[in-house]
Amino acid sequence: MSVETKVAEPRLLNRELSWLDFNARVLDLAQDPGQPLLERVRFCSIFSSNLDEFFMVRVAGLMGQEAAGFGVRSSDGLTPQQALARIRDRVVDLTARQAKLWKRELRPALAAEGIPVGTIDECGAKELRRLETRFVREIYPVLTPLAVGPGQPFPYISGLSLSLGVLAVDPETAEERFARVKIPEGLDRFVDTGKRLLPLEVVIGHFLPMLFPGMEIGERAVFRVTRDADFEVSDDADDLLEAVESELRRRRFGDVVRVEVSASASAGMLERLQDGLAVAPSQVYEIEGPLDQADLIQLTRLERPDLKHEPWVPVTQPRLARVKDGARFFDEIRRGDLLVQQPYESFRTSFEAFAAAAASDPDVIAMKTAVYRTSDDSALVSALIDCAEQGKQSVCLVELKARFDERRNIEWSRELEQAGVHVVHGFPDMKIHAKMTLVVRREAGGLRRYVHIGTGNYHAATARLYEDVGLFTADEEIAADVADVFNYVTGFGRPQRFRKLLVAPFGMRARLVDEIRRVAAAAAAGGPARVRLKLNNLVDATIIDELYAASTAGADVEVCARSVCMLRPGVEGLSERIRVRSILGRFLEHSRIYSFEAGASSTIFIGSADLMPRNLDRRIEVLVPVENARARQELGAVLDSVFADDAQSWALAADGSWSRLRPARPGKPFDHQAALMRRAQQRSRRLTDGRTRK
Structure with a gap:
């Protein structure tokens, strides 16, 4: 069903930029002073690990399209080259925000709570002696400097490994050599000196002269490589297990898609890295502050319950x-x-x-x-x-x-x-x-x-x-x-037919389209009509078009999309009756709940499938209708709670921007997740009280 757009903007938002907006919301939580300190640190870590996977899969795919001369535009009108340029601009902005957050807020706040993440310059002489002893015993034995020169090619750099790039000079010949020292992955990222925590790369950098005896260390810079980690198994693979193992081995040697390097690196160091890794300047990201903040997750494991959410103990149904x-x-x-x-x-x-x-x-x-x-x-x-x-x-x-x-x-x-x-x-x-x-x-x-x-x-x-x-x-x-x-x-x-299940790729899409059209028909007839979708990603263009049509027919459409949403809500003549929100909080909102209300009739499904082409067309997915009255009531209550949240929700505007919702009652936000925790505890207490009375 086609729908004419009355706006100049594309009918759909860009998938990759929408995902970056999701990760920006994760960073918003890291910046939120209302969150416990170590929970803010955890969100900062999640932001980095999310971004790694985004580059390994989504950016790698776009770079492959660019290299192949793939000129087809995405549904929002961007070529791969244009998308990559916008992604870079957005990532540069987001990583700068993260670096500023760490330097100005999180690190000082941790220090104030007795968790100082310091520098070598802050260590006293006695502390340095203890650190040297530990370095010699526990770190030095696993380090291997790899120099570049005649007969010594630029070393292979594994994906997501942290490295020190070193420029060492022979004082007798004035010869300068580049060398790479890999930061060991089997050791903790933060070294406890007894007075402070030091990043492992800082400790290794301080003791580099031990690795290059007789040489002068001209420069050291931390860098990190991200490689293409996606793969496809041939349709003709006779042994799927063997084919996957083969692809796993190949993944280690995927093409470089991103190089992160300390912002302090000199032009000479950057040139050596670009030449050695064969990357374009657009693939290099200069980072202020520590690289790979995913490792901040180590700090969240500290025994500091006062800096975390109160532990949640699930109750028995x-x-x-x-x-x-x-x-x-x-x-x-x-x-x-x-x-x-x-x-x-x-x-x-x-x-x-x-x-x-x-x-x-x-x-x-x-x-x-x-x-x-x-x-x-x-x-x-x-x-x-x-x-x-x-x-x-x-x-x-x-x-x-x-x-x-x-x-x-x-x-x-x-x-x-x-x-x-x-x-x-x-x-x-x-x-x-x-x-x-x-x-x-x-x-x-x-x-x-x-x-x-x-x-x-x-x-x-x-x-x-x-x-x-x-x-x-x-x-x-x-x-x-x-x-x-x-x-x-x-x-x-x-399978020829299914009795009740919606199964992809055998008709799930068609049935969902029928459900949306049924709601649209009820709206056109003047009856109550509503679609409520709770999911992770809304990407499928056909489904989005049907939602647009339902909106123009008069149906109300509510969408809670945790991460990617390509639908553009609130556009006059297209999606005026659609509102989209995203909830991020203590728990990852992961369920898929699809509710279709047409007059007195309603259907509700739960299952594994997001509304994406891959889920509907290229995966075995299952959605099950929920027919039991009590179960339907419970799911309805969940959806009511989701769309009432104004404590940890963001709303999507017609221009594609997200903004955090303000509480409808100032000072009294409704927290959807906290409400469901209270509800679970109340049900458990009622059960316990009932047993006690018996």
Whole structure:
């Protein structure tokens, strides 16, 4: 459905610049004095690690297009060259903000709290002697200076490694040589002298004469290289595991996309780095202050609870609190669909208990699950192994191409295979991103299937940090659909139809379009009509066009997009009834909840898919309809809370700019995440009080 735009601006916002706006919001939180100090430091670290991945994947892709002479413009009208230029300008501005924040606010505030991050010049003689002893014993043995000269080519610099570039001069011959000293990755970034913390590169830089005896150190500068880390596995790969391992080896040698260097570096040092790394000046970013502030995460591990959020302990979902054994867990699901929201409710006493019940219950005969990412201490992995050892059918779909978790997934999938679990790796050309688990149980009436479908990974660590929802159900049609998805991935064939699930790439897009049009038709008929979307990224042009059409038809459209949003809201004649916000806070807003209200009829879905072409067309994704009245009510309350937040929300304007919302009631902001924490605690207390009265 086409929509005419009445504005000069492009119909869509630029995806890459929208992502940089998201990372700017992360930096806003690092600048927020209302956050506990070490939480501000954590956001500063997250900003840097986010930016690394952005360059490794998105910027690398644009540079590949530029190198290939790819002249097609993006949906917002930019060529790859124009996009790269705008990205550079934005990144220079953001990294300057981060450097200023560290120098003027975070570092002084840490020092005031007894966590000084200092310099060599601040160390006294006795402190320096102790530091030298430690350097000789613990640091010097793992350093390897690599000089450049005749017979000594410029060394290979691994991606994201921190290095010292050194210009050393022979006083007898006046010959100057460039050398690289890699900052060891196996050591802590900050060295504790007893009085202060010193960056490791500062310590190494001070003792460089030990590495270059008899030479004069003319200059030292810290630099860091970012390489292309994305990869594609050939559609013709016969052995997917072998193909992914091969690509992992190749990733180490990806093209250089960015070089960060201390702003103090001389023109001569910059020239040597550019020549040695074969990069253009536009790829070099001069940084004031410390490079790689992702390592600031080390400081957040200090035992200073007074400088952090009060620890949050998830509660057990009230219905699950009465479950005493594995069989009771399945009884509870059979009583009615059950919704759980992490991290407010416990992942351990919900999904992990479900997996453990499958392993311990003698009536369970099969367990199948799809895993995109998981933790090293995963109870799911243990449950799968236990099932296999008991002779139960145990199947795990492992997505080997989960970006930056490929190596870990390879390792534990081999562990599963060795224990007798049937491990399937999916397709070379399509990721399995669905989060679903199927348990088959022998009961009095025959076999019954139980299902969990969630919005987040089966990962115990991130379940404490990411906001996600999951649905437990024994609905026969949903269970049959999930079984068909598993059979499609493990077998050979193409599903003809699904009963209730929306499955990509088999019709999810078409069904979502139908839902939006149904709302638009209700609006055009003068009835109540509303679309509410909570997701990570809104990128798909077809879906955005349908939302524009629904808006012009009179429907209200509310979008909460955590990171990228290419939709342009509030444009006259196009999107006047659309508002977009983003919530960033203590927990990462990760769930996908899609609600469509058309008159008296409404549908609501949760699942793994964002509204992006890759999710709708090139991945195995699942959205499940939530039909249970209580579960729908709970999801409605979540959406109400999301769109009422004015404590940690940003609003998107028609010109593409984001601004932080001010509380509707001055001095009394509504914090969506804090409200859900209070709600979880209140429900838990009511349950405890009820038991006490009994």
